[in-house]
Amino acid sequence: MARNLTIRALMQIDRLQPKFAAYNGATVQGSIPLAGDTILIGELAPGNEVFSLIDIALKASRVEAVSQIVEREFGFFILRSPSNAEVSAARDAILSELGLSLGDRLRPALESTQVITSVEPYQAQLLNKWASGSLVVPGQSLGIVECAPAAYIAMAANEAEKSADIDIIEVRALGRYGRLFFSGSEDSVQTAIDAAAAAIDAVEGQAG
Numbered sequence: 001m002a003r004n005l006t007i008r009a010l011m012q013i014d015r016l017q018p019k020f021a022a023y024n025g026a027t028v029q030g031s032i033p034l035a036g037d038t039i040l041i042g043e044l045a046p047g048n049e050v051f052s053l054i055d056i057a058l059k060a061s062r063v064e065a066v067s068q069i070v071e072r073e074f075g076f077f078i079l080r081s082p083s084n085a086e087v088s089a090a091r092d093a094i095l096s097e098l099g100l101s102l103g104d105r106l107r108p109a110l111e112s113t114q115v116i117t118s119v120e121p122y123q124a125q126l127l128n129k130w131a132s133g134s135l136v137v138p139g140q141s142l143g144i145v146e147c148a149p150a151a152y153i154a155m156a157a158n159e160a161e162k163s164a165d166i167d168i169i170e171v172r173a174l175g176r177y178g179r180l181f182f183s184g185s186e187d188s189v190q191t192a193i194d195a196a197a198a199a200i201d202a203v204e205g206q207a208g
Contacts, residue, residue, distance in 0.1 A: 005098060007105040008074060009043040009151035011203070012091055014084050017161035020154075023133045023168050024066070024078075031064035033080045038087040039066065040079040041173070042094070043151035050075030053094050060093030062086045071174050076151060107205035108152035111177060113193050114144040117186050127169065127181070134167035136183050142169075143189040145180040145196045152203065153178025156196035163195035164188040 016024075018035040025032040033039055040063070044050060047070040054068050054077050063086050066078035081087050095101060119127075121138040128135045136142060143166070147153050150173050157171045157180050166184040182192060 004046075005049050006045045007042065007098070007100060008045060008149040008208075009041065009108070010091070010094075010102065010105045011152065011155050012038060012040050012084075012087055013155055013158050014038040014087075015158075015162075017158050019133075019166075019168050020158050020161050020171070023157075023171060027132050028066045028078065029068070030066050031080055033066060033078075034082070037080050037082055038084045039154075040077075040087050040091050041151050041154050042075075042077050043149050043173075044075050045073065047071065047073065047075035050077050053077065053097070054079070056093050056097050057090035061089035063090045069174065073176070074150075074174075076174055078154075103205060105205040106149055106208040108147050108149060108200045108203050109208065110197050110200045111146040111148055112144075113146070113197060114142075115186070115189055115193065116142040116144070119183070131169045131181075133169050133171070134183065136169060140183040141186040141189040143180075143182050143184075143193050145193060145200075147178050147200050148176060149208070150175050150178035152200055153180050155203075156180055156199055157182075159199035160192035160196040164191040166192045 021035040063079040124136040169181040
């Protein structure tokens with residue numbers, strides 16, 4: 001195991017929300033998370049260490065592998081189980097192997113939020129060209145949240161759905177920045193943005 005490994009993000013998300021679970025089901029590589037599941041998401045550098053960490057977690061618990069990705073800079077993984085205790089066991093096995101604690105992960109920073117009211121039809125069509133989730137209906141409001149490290153945007157998406165009636169359009173959790181796009185009424189979008197921002201701000205860790 002590389003001793004200079006950096007845990008850029010590590011979070012345990014319980015009570016996976018129905019729309020975010022459905023979005024994951026349409027976009028992940030492996031075992032499909034279901035509503036109510038607990039998932040563990042990690043982002044690390046160097047990226048190739050993701051394979052060893054998933055192997056450790058799978059051998060130490062009854063979790064299932066959802067995603068393992070090495071992109072340009074970082075490694076990214078998602079593990080799932082209906083049991084919160086099993087996901088905790090996987091998380092603890094990873095931290096034990098690295099000799100680290102949750103306090104050693106990077107603390108996320110909220111980079112920006114936007115609310116676009118009454119989305120114009122042509123912009124809605126542009127957004128729908130790359131949407132992996134729900135489609136944007138013209139006239140709806142659009143919420144956008146950006147954070148770093150990127151993986152924390154998944155937690156923001158789940159908390160946004162917990163707080164308001166929104167539709168998830170896109171969750172980009174890979175790369176330098178994470179970006180979340182969702183739609184709904186203006187009030188719902190603002191409530192969801194506030195919840196997502198609060199969740200990001202509440203995570204403890206090391207300054208990046």
